Amino acid sequence: MSRLITRRNFLRGSALAGSGLVLAGCDQFDFLGRSDNPVRGVMEQANVLTYRAQRALIGDQALAREYSASEIRQGMKPNGSVEPSTPEYMFLKMQDFAPYRLTVKGMVEREVSFSLDELRNMPARSQITRHDCVEGWSCIAKWTGTQLGPILDMAGVKPQARFCVYHCFDNIQRTLAGDILYYESSDLVDAYHPQTILSYGLNDQVLPVANGAPIRLRIERALGYKQPKYLHTIELVDDLKPFGQGKGGYWPDNGYDWYGGI
Amino acid sequence: MSDATELPASTGPLIYRQSVWTRVTHWVWAICLFFLLLTGLQIFNAHPALYIGQESGFEYENAVLEIGAINTEAGPRGRTILFGRSFDTTGVLGMSGDMARPSFTAFPGAVTIPSYRDLATGRVVHFFFGWIFVGTMLLWFVASFINGHIRRDIVPKPADLAGLPRDMAEHARLRFKRGRSYGPLQKLSYFTVFFILFPLIVATGLTMSPGLDTAWPFLLDIFGGRQTARTIHFSVMVLLVAFFVVHIVMLLLAGPINELRSMVTGWYRTGPGTPDAEGDRP
Numbered sequence: 001m002s003r004l005i006t007r008r009n010f011l012r013g014s015a016l017a018g019s020g021l022v023l024a025g026c027d028q029f030d031f032l033g034r035s036d037n038p039v040r041g042v043m044e045q046a047n048v049l050t051y052r053a054q055r056a057l058i059g060d061q062a063l064a065r066e067y068s069a070s071e072i073r074q075g076m077k078p079n080g081s082v083e084p085s086t087p088e089y090m091f092l093k094m095q096d097f098a099p100y101r102l103t104v105k106g107m108v109e110r111e112v113s114f115s116l117d118e119l120r121n122m123p124a125r126s127q128i129t130r131h132d133c134v135e136g137w138s139c140i141a142k143w144t145g146t147q148l149g150p151i152l153d154m155a156g157v158k159p160q161a162r163f164c165v166y167h168c169f170d171n172i173q174r175t176l177a178g179d180i181l182y183y184e185s186s187d188l189v190d191a192y193h194p195q196t197i198l199s200y201g202l203n204d205q206v207l208p209v210a211n212g213a214p215i216r217l218r219i220e221r222a223l224g225y226k227q228p229k230y231l232h233t234i235e236l237v238d239d240l241k242p243f244g245q246g247k248g249g250y251w252p253d254n255g256y257d258w259y260g261g262i
Numbered sequence: 263m264s265d266a267t268e269l270p271a272s273t274g275p276l277i278y279r280q281s282v283w284t285r286v287t288h289w290v291w292a293i294c295l296f297f298l299l300l301t302g303l304q305i306f307n308a309h310p311a312l313y314i315g316q317e318s319g320f321e322y323e324n325a326v327l328e329i330g331a332i333n334t335e336a337g338p339r340g341r342t343i344l345f346g347r348s349f350d351t352t353g354v355l356g357m358s359g360d361m362a363r364p365s366f367t368a369f370p371g372a373v374t375i376p377s378y379r380d381l382a383t384g385r386v387v388h389f390f391f392g393w394i395f396v397g398t399m400l401l402w403f404v405a406s407f408i409n410g411h412i413r414r415d416i417v418p419k420p421a422d423l424a425g426l427p428r429d430m431a432e433h434a435r436l437r438f439k440r441g442r443s444y445g446p447l448q449k450l451s452y453f454t455v456f457f458i459l460f461p462l463i464v465a466t467g468l469t470m471s472p473g474l475d476t477a478w479p480f481l482l483d484i485f486g487g488r489q490t491a492r493t494i495h496f497s498v499m500v501l502l503v504a505f506f507v508v509h510i511v512m513l514l515l516a517g518p519i520n521e522l523r524s525m526v527t528g529w530y531r532t533g534p535g536t537p538d539a540e541g542d543r544p
Contacts (some may be wrong), residue, residue, distance in 0.1 A: 002280065027376075027377045029300075029375045029376060029377075029387075030375075030376040030377055030378070032375065032376060032383050032386070032387055033376040033378075033380045033383040040383070042390075043387055043390035044386055045385050045390075046386070046389045046390040046392075046393050047386065050389060050393075054471075054473040054474065054477070057275075057473070057474070057477050058473055058476050058477040059477070062476045062477060063476065064400060064475065064476050064481050065475060065476075065482060067316070071316065072320035072321070073316075073317075073321070073322055074317075074319065074320055074322060075320075075321065077320050078455065106433060112382075130316055130317060130488065130489065132470075132472045133309070134381065134385075135307050135308040135309040135310070135381065136306070136308055136309035136470075136492060137311075137313075137317075137318035137320075137489075138316065138317040138318055138488050138489055139317050139318065139320070140316060140317045174321060220472070221472055221473050221476045222472060224473060251382075253379070254382060255382030255383060255386070256382045256385070256386065257386070257389075258382075258533075259473075261444065261471060261472060261473030262389065262470070262471035262472075262473060262476070
């Protein structure tokens with residue numbers, strides 16, 4: 001009998017200790033939030049695995065689902081920057097983006113740039129797609145623009161280029177040290193994907209400022225933060241380290257996975 | 263549980279019940295589900311609402327669950343709306359912690375990893391354990407198919423279904439048969455977890471990936487849209503938590519030392535009347 005009671009006490013004790021661990025919630029694991037923590041570094045490799053697995057599984061040309069017009073039931077919810085306040089952007093906005101130019105530079109045969117009218121006169125593609133935010137919500141909208149692939153071909157991408165870096169006008173974060181400007185990047189598979197368009201139209205209207213005017217890139221097989229708004233320059237590179245904090249985008253620099261396909 | 267049932271005289275043989283595959287996958291899953299749950303609640307907190315359909319209704323109503331906080335004359339309150347019915351959940355959902363300095367997250371920091379708002383970290387940890395969870399699941403299915411665990415212990419047989427009413431009555435009286443294999447209710451619940459809940463929570467998780475929706479667009483059709491898939495993912499989580507609670511209660515009622523031992527060493531003390539077989543210990 002005494003042995004049983006000891007066992008029972010032992011169990012009661014371990015149950016208490018166990019539930020204490022759970023209830024203390026989980027400040028114990030807050031260290032995982034630090035970007036320099038080695039355990040987090042290991043866990044982040046799962047995102048590399050996800051990227052490789054999805055690239056192997058998803059055909060490079062496979063299209064994201066396109067919806068019918070009747071499935072557009074609301075306006076496109078703006079998120080992130082909605083009203084950039086950098087002088088360059090304010091100047092362009094005041095003039096209805098007439099002086100705007102989109103530049104393609106970096107590892108290309110020839111640097112090229114296009115005005116908004118030139119982009120609008122290129123072959124257009126419209127697609128009604130579902131925008132999936134990393135927060136968890138989705139919104140269906142119609143995006144109109146011109147494919148990025150042919151534009152990259154006009155510039156002539158050099159063989160050593162591996163990524164496109166997308167530079168944007170918007171100051172997503174303002175710090176004492178100055179504005180942090182939004183940027184993103186993708187591999188060339190996403191850049192050349194048929195649904196990857198430089199969009200200037202949203203739901204049959206001119207793309208509004210809140211949604212990224214004058215040009216927002218759409219990478220339809222990835223989450224919302226891979227759809228950079230207020231885009232002005234596309235830079236072909238072989239390494240993402242020199243930009244921002246080296247993770248390939250504003251949100252990746254803040255701990256989000258770079259690929260953004262899940 | 264009376265002490266009398268624990269006396270040696272009233273027991274059957276000691277049997278080797280759990281293979282090493284069952285035991286290892288059990289504990290790996292336990293760790294995975296702990297982290298997946300707590301990071302999942304962190305991810306949910308980034309947009310604490312669930313919808314039915316392809317998208318989230320911002321200009322129309324298709325939400326089935328919304329957790330948030332509202333301002334009232336008496337100050338802020340936590341509010342949860344489930345299927346259009348509003349509940350005051352101050353202290354638990356929507357508003358929690360020290361009421362002098364409340365925290366306005368949907369689920370309180372005590373049940374999220376990290377304990378503060380950090381969607382990026384929640385996702386990193388969730389996907390890491392998601393991969394391990396799925397890998398362990400594949401391992402379990404292959405091993406349990408080969409070693410007969412699925413056929414012997416998991417899939418209910420006609421005799422199990424016939425014995426179900428009796429087994430339910432026994433459970434209601436808190437009398438548990440400790441036999442060589444699982445009882446009808448045990449088989450049914452494990453079958454539900456392995457063949458319905460686990461595959462469902464993985465498939466709905468994958469449906470939330472815009473990348474995989476491109477490779478397997480049928481996922482969107484099976485689950486009726488990405489947002490419905492997200493709602494199912496959350497609902498299956500609730501069912502798995504309910505399973506966990508029952509699992510622990512049953513473990514405590516049926517004899518925690520014996521049950522834990524079988525999941526650690528594989529050896530299980532059967533109840534009286536269990537026939538001896540080769541390989542048993544007295």
